[in-house]
Amino acid sequence: MKLAIASGKGGTGKTTIATNLAVTLADKGNIVQLLDCDVEEPNCHIFLKPEIAKVAPVTVSIPKVIESKCTGCGVCADVCEFNAIAVIKGTVLIFPELCHSCGACTLFCPENAFSEVPREIGSIEEGTAYGIGFVHGLLNIGELMSPAVIRGVKKAGGDPDILIIDSPPGTSCPVIEAIKDADFILLVTEPTPFGLNDLELAVGMVRELHVPFAVAINRSDVGNEEVKEYCRREGIDVVLEIPDDRRIAEAYSKGEMVIHAIPEYHGTFDACWTRMTDLHETAIRAERQPETATEW
């Protein structure tokens, strides 16, 4: 099962849930891998303190002009939708940070005057912690293309029993990249107006992806009832509620795992997992139903 943990709003507790869930499940004998896909601001390592065994650069392909072949015709600039190439007085100028590596320039150059070269935009670190496999990515400072680094993190992932993806916040391209092939998505929110607004956006996103999902409410007793009412109205299951427990905030501030600082939370995460696997199975059955019907 591939579980992605996401949220519209930042700082709702994605990382807390991802790390504690991963270690809880590994403690029960599962083979678990955690992929921290928040490559702009990764935080899982602060809590897991993994031993890093492997570091590799993440590169994207960018075009390079073969001067001897280039006639300065300008086709490359015309076909680049991202304004990453300009041809000025017959000379090709490439703006690497704007390049999306789509290959249009290479493909359509009538003179075959492009080669593609790797450009480093980040790195991937792999290791282990508390019996789980760990991978995270780091976007280099000043780079724009975080989805490419997220792709790198996911490629480094293996095929464990349980794969947990910690997604970046928001609802745009980096988030989609992180969660698009998940089997199940857990959306984390807070019971506040901001939390509700951003949850609604995240639900819209997840529905677009057609992946089964559920909601976790963190600091569930700080705000109002509107998030719960929304979930009830929309028929969305709330599979986890974490109270506003000062002990959690303190453990978090020091980079400690909740389940280690306050062992009674083991059961909370375990129960949440059981509910998610149940919902996942129900969703799979529901999906198979119509097919079976047509076969009959």
Place this chain on the structure above:
Amino acid sequence: MRLRYGPNGSRRQQRNGNGMKEIVVISGKGGTGKTSMVASFAALADKKVLADCDVDAADLHLVLNPRIECREDFSGGKKAEIIEDKCIACNRCIEECRFDAISYPASEEVGIPSINPIFCEGCGVCVRVCPVEAASFEPVVNGTWYVSSTNYGPMVHARLGIAEGNSGKLVTQIRREARDIALREGLDYVIIDGSPGIGCPVIASITGSDLVLVVTEPTLSGRHDLQRVAALTKQFRIPTIVCVNKWDLNADITEQIEKEAGTYGVEAAGRIRYDTAITKAQIMKTSVIEYTDTAVSDDVRDVWHNVLRTLGEKGTAA
């Protein structure tokens, strides 16, 4: 997104000829209280325009109750679509698409591939490679942006479509509009609510601005994320200050953060104590400044005064 101004902000002076200043509030780590801070600044600042550049998860409107005066569609680019009648299923597009966006529908027995709009990057390779012109390529509406009036002054904000990209371009659009309003109406400040992270929308929010205020929290995560966001503002040479929200949750880490920030040229802009009034204000859809007049509102006022003081100093220095 396009980087319109050099990292040294050489056009800053020229653009902001009337002395108008752009202040961007960001956080690195999400959920540290950026938007609550911007809402308070809205109540404290004179002659300003507000810009919500956290287009992924825009929340400022929930507090400032904008009255929309004009709205415009935003298109960040084009997307391809296969024209079924023309397609000869030659698979050239599938071979050349580097984003795995084109495939045959799994369940149906349709002999024509289709393009998943969520995965489509809008590069147009499929359109150009198709031998029978069976792919259309039209600008898509990725979102809507609004110019509104609020009790605090004009506000520019947006709503990015579900699962849309191009947030950097939309941020650039919002900033441009907010600057134009400030110049036209002779306003002193553009106050920008930024997004978490250090990627595309954040870079689009801060490029060429006058001051970045980072709102962080006294946790190891907050400290780690500040390091990365401070490295980013340094690379773009934007004066940066930091305030620690809920500082009393961990006084030791607060001190560490402030000390460490100093070593990379980021000055401390004040501390805000932990107070449930901040959440309560949000629930009442107002700023903490208007909600209560206690110690926590003084903390926020101090941060705002430090913002002004820093702008003044940097102003004289330039």
